[in-house]
Amino acid sequence: MVKVYSMTSCPWCVKAKKYLDSKGIEYQNLNIEEDEAARIACQQLSGDLMVPVITANDKDYVLGFDKEKIDALLGIAG
């Protein structure tokens, strides 16, 4: 399952999630403002508290809304 670490008032998170929606990719939305476990997991994964962070395997991730990198990470055909 793809995970998206996000925050409520983060326009880039909205863009990233809309992009995944548009590609028909299902994901679990994890709000690091509201969910402490998600916050810890996000920090452990990326070393910081910046979002959006997208990961499919809890190891490789993309920080920020970068379509090319998201495509590469998730194997989306361009």
Add this chain to the structure above:
Amino acid sequence: MSVYDFSAKNSKGEEISLADYKGKVLVIVNTASKCGFTPQYEELEELYKTYGERGLVVLGFPCNQFAAQEPGTNEEVQTFCRLNYGVSFPIFAKGDVRGETAQPLFKYLTKEKGFKGFDENHPVAKPLMDALQKNFPEYLEGDSIKWNFTKFLIDRKGNVVERYEPTTTPKAMAKDIEALL
């Protein structure tokens, strides 16, 4: 007239008079909620920590007017938000800072200190300028607030001493602040 004639709602919805800060040196800043220029949050906090004991107070006014808008797609412009912790200076309620709906305090501040241009040496100056020209040309007109993290320096008597655009880092204000303390 001075900033002490104005009041604003705090995050709990209580009306706070700026006269409560009489005798302090103030930095009044419109903040992004969580996005864009976030390093400025940290630097503002540093200023507050460094000079707080000597009488500096930073007052943050979150504003959504620029929040959903990104200054272009330039690579220098970040596409992420950082969760901010440890901001200990007062943050007021969300409100507008430009246009007809702007809070009276910001109408006053921009009247006192007009727009004198961006610091073109700042890496964000060009993409910000390009984005404004392309998407929000009306923002560039007049003395209105152009973007998040426009900072106003107020002396101990409530006079507006200086205005700093988003392209001036809080750190770069340290000398001016010290001169007023």
